[in-house]
Amino acid sequence: MRKWSITTLTVLLFCAGTIEPCFGAMDVKLVYIGSEGDAALLGARQGLDEANLQGQFLGQKYILEARTAAAPVAELHGATAVLASLDAGAFQALAAALPGVPLFNLRATDDALRAACIANALHVIPGDAMARDAVAQWRKVHPGAKVTAGAWHGEFIKFAGRDLNKRYRAATGKGMDDHAWAGWAAVKMTSDSVARLNSADPGTLLAFLRDDLRFDGQKGAEMSFRASGQLRQPMLLVEDGRLVGEAPVRGVAGPDDLDTLGNTACR
Amino acid sequence: MVRYVFFICMLLALPPIAAAAGTGRIFVTNEGSNTVSVIDGKTLEVVETLAVGTRPRGIGLSPGGRELYVAASEDNAIVVVDPGSLKVLRAFQAGSDPETFAVHPNGHIYISNEDDARATVFDPASGGRIAEIPVGLEPEGVAISPDGSRVIVTSESTNMLHVIRVPEHDIVANILVGARPRAAVFTRDGSLAYATSEISGEVKKVDMRQNRVVAVEKIADEKAKPKDVLLSVDEQTLYVAGGRSDSVVVLDAATLKIRATIPVGKRVWGLARSRDGSRVFSTNGASNSVSAIDTDTNKVIKTITVGDLPWGIVIDD
Numbered sequence: 001m002r003k004w005s006i007t008t009l010t011v012l013l014f015c016a017g018t019i020e021p022c023f024g025a026m027d028v029k030l031v032y033i034g035s036e037g038d039a040a041l042l043g044a045r046q047g048l049d050e051a052n053l054q055g056q057f058l059g060q061k062y063i064l065e066a067r068t069a070a071a072p073v074a075e076l077h078g079a080t081a082v083l084a085s086l087d088a089g090a091f092q093a094l095a096a097a098l099p100g101v102p103l104f105n106l107r108a109t110d111d112a113l114r115a116a117c118i119a120n121a122l123h124v125i126p127g128d129a130m131a132r133d134a135v136a137q138w139r140k141v142h143p144g145a146k147v148t149a150g151a152w153h154g155e156f157i158k159f160a161g162r163d164l165n166k167r168y169r170a171a172t173g174k175g176m177d178d179h180a181w182a183g184w185a186a187v188k189m190t191s192d193s194v195a196r197l198n199s200a201d202p203g204t205l206l207a208f209l210r211d212d213l214r215f216d217g218q219k220g221a222e223m224s225f226r227a228s229g230q231l232r233q234p235m236l237l238v239e240d241g242r243l244v245g246e247a248p249v250r251g252v253a254g255p256d257d258l259d260t261l262g263n264t265a266c267r
Numbered sequence: 268m269v270r271y272v273f274f275i276c277m278l279l280a281l282p283p284i285a286a287a288a289g290t291g292r293i294f295v296t297n298e299g300s301n302t303v304s305v306i307d308g309k310t311l312e313v314v315e316t317l318a319v320g321t322r323p324r325g326i327g328l329s330p331g332g333r334e335l336y337v338a339a340s341e342d343n344a345i346v347v348v349d350p351g352s353l354k355v356l357r358a359f360q361a362g363s364d365p366e367t368f369a370v371h372p373n374g375h376i377y378i379s380n381e382d383d384a385r386a387t388v389f390d391p392a393s394g395g396r397i398a399e400i401p402v403g404l405e406p407e408g409v410a411i412s413p414d415g416s417r418v419i420v421t422s423e424s425t426n427m428l429h430v431i432r433v434p435e436h437d438i439v440a441n442i443l444v445g446a447r448p449r450a451a452v453f454t455r456d457g458s459l460a461y462a463t464s465e466i467s468g469e470v471k472k473v474d475m476r477q478n479r480v481v482a483v484e485k486i487a488d489e490k491a492k493p494k495d496v497l498l499s500v501d502e503q504t505l506y507v508a509g510g511r512s513d514s515v516v517v518l519d520a521a522t523l524k525i526r527a528t529i530p531v532g533k534r535v536w537g538l539a540r541s542r543d544g545s546r547v548f549s550t551n552g553a554s555n556s557v558s559a560i561d562t563d564t565n566k567v568i569k570t571i572t573v574g575d576l577p578w579g580i581v582i583d584d
Contacts, residue, residue, distance in 0.1 A: 050404055050424065050425075053384060053403060053404055053425065054403060054404075054425045054426075054427070057403065057425075057427065057429075057438070057441040058441065058443075160405060160423065160424070160447075163381065163382070163404075163405050163424070164424075166382065167404075192426060192446075195426075195443055196443060214445065214446055214466070214467050215446065216423075216424070216426075216446035216447045216466040216467075218424070220466075220492075221466075222446065222466050222467060222468070254490075255490075255511065256489065256490065
């Protein structure tokens with residue numbers, strides 16, 4: 001608990017030192033819920049730096065607070081969006097407690113969460129069915145290959161993946177993984193949307209994210225949310241720890257046919 | 268009398284510019300093989316391949332055409348080459364990861380430093396840095412108005428066109444556009460600019476007097492990931508490198524509607540136009556080739572094999 005107090009204090013001091021930009025045109029408060037040691041939080045902080053780089057041109061200041069899963073919902077008051085690195089059960093409970101507030105899922109891959117079509121859920125992390133379909137597409141071209149599929153890889157260099165990996169490594173000393181990417185993407189799509197809306201209202205943001213988002217997640221395809229709340233995105237295929245390809249797999253599906261990957265229907 | 272003296276001065280000033288009629292060569296950076304391919308503009312054959320440093324990308328000519336500049340991204344340098352003798356004249360440090368650049372009418376080079384969220388301005392004569400302007404993340408395209416008063420830098424990961432005033436070198440406008448803005452081009456009178464966004468697949472027209480987008484068109488070809496953009500001599504036609512659509516897309520500059528789609532090679536990145544407008548050339552990154560297009564017929568007249576991952580292209584005519 002003390003650790004988070006220090007994080008919050010640092011943010012406050014920074015704001016006090018630069019009172020004009022901080023409390024200028026628009027403040028946007030984001031809250032992360034999960035473990036402090038989680039890569040998702042490191043990724044979200046990377047996204048925060050980038051959001052503020054954009055915000056300086058537009059008079060928007062982003063703040064990210066970290067809370068544990070045990071934190072009372074009242075502590076989330078005033079948040080434009082909430083980022084959750086939780087298991088499926090805790091995520092679903094939080095979603096119900098925060099109606100109308102954009103709630104990003106950075107961790108739970110359960111297909112049932114997608115099929116539940118929760119109105120304020122934004123699943124940035126790919127669901128299990130997406131990984132299964134990506135692997136199945138790869139095996140059509142490479143029978144017998146032992147691959148796994150994920151959202152991101154520290155060696156990915158195409159489509160400016162190189163740039164994002166470089167920035168993240170410089171900031172954290174670590175390679176970016178799936179959870180870090182999800183944290184980064186959640187903040188980045190929030191700042192991109194707030195910039196276009198010129199509003200930090202949670203309801204306005206949620207409607208825009210669900211219906212109008214056209215996001216560059218640095219994987220080469222335009223990303224948007226399905227009715228299930230799942231982010232459409234390419235998957236990266238890994239064999240023996242090495243990046244070997246991307247899905248949709250060429251020759252099996254077109255590179256922009258993102259709904260060939262785990263398009264779970266609403267139940 | 269004053270007019271007469273002025274006229275004489277004009278005449279005296281002419282020879283170097285007239286001499287800049289150029290070598291007729293086409294220069295192409297090959298990002299993957301660390302070379303520049305030199306193509307004879309008449310025969311459209313590769314006549315020479317130059318080693319010019321690591322990961323060469325942006326390429327451009329001095330206003331008089333006497334010097335060729337190549338951004339060697341991983342050397343953090345601009346390499347200066349004589350387009351006639353093809354000798355490397357010198358190189359200078361140009362900030363972190365110089366990617367694309369444009370040459371100002373006054374000879375200065377405006378560079379996007381992709382790694383650094385900065386644009387930097389260099390005097391290529393001395394190698395001295397004149398200015399450094401913080402911009403958004405992953406700055407990419409650079410375009411300079413013909414009168415030199417405005418520079419557009421696109422930031423790919425901040426989704427903005429940053430409009431920089433010269434000589435003050437401050438940002439006068441940040442224009443939000445579609446995801447991953449790549450390149451921009453001004454009209455001759457500087458009143459309009461056209462810009463591409465790669466991920467959103469859009470081309471937009473920007474009123475540069477009011478710094479606002481006045482028209483946006485999603486390129487009807489779904490696969491298009493637009494990159495480089497240029498205007499025809501009469502400014503009625505826009506050429507866009509289609510990226511993943513493996514084509515050069517020809518648009519009506521007024522309506523932004525597609526007039527033609529010209530299949531070239533894979534991953535079309537860079538474009539260049541001959542001075543007389545009769546030819547447009549594309550670099551096809553994943554095909555290791557350059558396509559020469561006849562602009563009367565919108566047909567490829569020749570495909571020229573170059574080095575690995577051809578990226579930038581400029582014509583010394």
